[in-house]
Amino acid sequence: MSLKNVLPAHIGFGSAPMGNMFRAVPDEEALATMNAAWDEGIRYYDTAPLYGAGLAEIRVGELLSRKPRDEFVLSTKVGRVILDELETGNRDLGEKGDLFANGRKNKIVHEWTAEATERSVEGSLKRLGVDRIDILWVHDIAQDFHGDLWVSKFEEARTGAFRVLSRLRDEGVIKAWGLGVNRTEPVEMTLALDEPRPDGFLLAGRYSLLDHEHALQRLLPMAAEQGVDMVVGGPYSSGILAGGTHFEYVEAPPDIVDRVKRIKALADRYGVGVKAAALQFSLAHPASAAVIPGATKPSRIAEDLAALREQVPVDFWRELREADLVSPKAPLPGGV
Numbered sequence: 536m537s538l539k540n541v542l543p544a545h546i547g548f549g550s551a552p553m554g555n556m557f558r559a560v561p562d563e564e565a566l567a568t569m570n571a572a573w574d575e576g577i578r579y580y581d582t583a584p585l586y587g588a589g590l591a592e593i594r595v596g597e598l599l600s601r602k603p604r605d606e607f608v609l610s611t612k613v614g615r616v617i618l619d620e621l622e623t624g625n626r627d628l629g630e631k632g633d634l635f636a637n638g639r640k641n642k643i644v645h646e647w648t649a650e651a652t653e654r655s656v657e658g659s660l661k662r663l664g665v666d667r668i669d670i671l672w673v674h675d676i677a678q679d680f681h682g683d684l685w686v687s688k689f690e691e692a693r694t695g696a697f698r699v700l701s702r703l704r705d706e707g708v709i710k711a712w713g714l715g716v717n718r719t720e721p722v723e724m725t726l727a728l729d730e731p732r733p734d735g736f737l738l739a740g741r742y743s744l745l746d747h748e749h750a751l752q753r754l755l756p757m758a759a760e761q762g763v764d765m766v767v768g769g770p771y772s773s774g775i776l777a778g779g780t781h782f783e784y785v786e787a788p789p790d791i792v793d794r795v796k797r798i799k800a801l802a803d804r805y806g807v808g809v810k811a812a813a814l815q816f817s818l819a820h821p822a823s824a825a826v827i828p829g830a831t832k833p834s835r836i837a838e839d840l841a842a843l844r845e846q847v848p849v850d851f852w853r854e855l856r857e858a859d860l861v862s863p864k865a866p867l868p869g870g871v
């Protein structure tokens with residue numbers, strides 16, 4: 536089913552930070568942030584077993600398991616099975632290193648086979664305390680976690696997770712499935728397959744104001760041709776576009792800091808927030824079904840919603856393009 540028919544609105548809640556990404560978030564602060572999202576009317580929540588080894592799912596579940604099930608849309612991911620057993624050795628999380636070092640210490644099995652997919656979904660349902668999940672993303676079968684081995688992980692998922700999720704969708708158990716990745720190539724490869732057919736994809740960090748060129752080259756034309764929609768993850772490139780200091784989950788390098796300064800200088804001239812520009816840019820592509828910023832502070836939610844509603848003059852977008860701060864190929868809000 537098209538994601539645009541499944542998702543309730545253009546904005547959802549990205550729960551990676553609820554897994555203690557970057558820092559240990561106290562339970563009360565996490566719950567207050569989740570409650571703020573609900574109270575402000577957010578009705579789409581994205582999570583994953585990986586986020587704090589089940590911690591984000593538990594926190595999302597604390598909120599959603601008490602709400603009427605028909606009132607929200609929930610996505611989680613497959614590819615990491617969380618065991619009850621605790622990890623004693625070092626975890627290998629590829630490029631992302633110890634992003635969730637403050638999460639739970641449970642052992643994580645990285646596996647995309649059919650059997651692991653079923654176990655992963657079972658574990659998610661339990662941690663979330665819900666009886667169904669609407670969208671399942673095949674998580675991180677990409678270069679950033681597996682280097683050159685990603686193609687073999689892709690193959691494991693193609694013959695495992697893809698088939699299971701496709702069957703669950705055809706049986707009506709879930710509404711949609713696709714990939715949840717930080718790289719474009721695995722989605723391109725999936726869209727090139729004759730079957731199984733995904734309903735959409737969650738692309739993180741690759742359709743932000745700071746990084747979108749690659750997605751525009753091949754992936755998004757393919758998606759448009761096939762009528763497949765995108766959920767945009769990491770719209771702030773993990774923080775720098777929202778006033779934070781992270782880019783791609785590490786401290787931003789000088790060239791990125793400089794680029795954001797140039798965007799901010801232009802935005803200031805038009806009285807526009809960079810946050811507003813970031814969210815509205817990500818949503819302006821016709822394939823974008825929703826954007827899902829992450830947060831750990833309750834005040835961020837109202838800020839995100841205000842950014843989405845902010846009136847941004849078309850001349851701002853024109854100048855952004857003229858200054859070469861966005862790709863000439865990127866569709867801009869207001870049809871610019």
Ligand SMILES: NC(=O)c1ccc[n+]([C@@H]2O[C@H](COP(=O)([O-])OP(=O)(O)OC[C@H]3O[C@@H](n4cnc5c(N)ncnc54)[C@H](OP(=O)(O)O)[C@@H]3O)[C@@H](O)[C@H]2O)c1
Pocket residue numbers: 548549550551552581582672674675714715716717737739740767768769770771772773774775777778779780827828829830831832835838
């Ligand atoms: N492979 C995948 O499928 C994948 C990969 C990445 C992301 N995703 C999804 O996309 C969602 C969003 O991505 P993300 O959470 O990684 O990154 P993001 O939305 O680009 O950025 C989130 C960060 O922005 C910061 N922020 C927001 N407002 C701010 C402000 N006013 N000042 C300073 N900092 C501010 C938040 O800080 P605070 O914590 O201080 O509020 C948070 O750490 C994830 O939660 C996840 O659901 C999926």
